[in-house]
Amino acid sequence: KFEEIKTEITAIKNTQIKQGKTLTRIDTTLTIWANNNGVQLPDES
Secondary structure (H helix, E strand, O other): OHHHHHHHHHHHHHHHHHOOOOHHHHHHHHHHHHHHHOOOOOOOO
């Protein structure tokens, strides 16, 4: 299940990178996605 989530998040990131969005914007979108889906994002620091 977690791998599916990681795959989906990666797809979102890649799509937004292709669209020229900034990393900050991507992080914001991922946070919104996670909140909407009740997902706790892993800490990527």
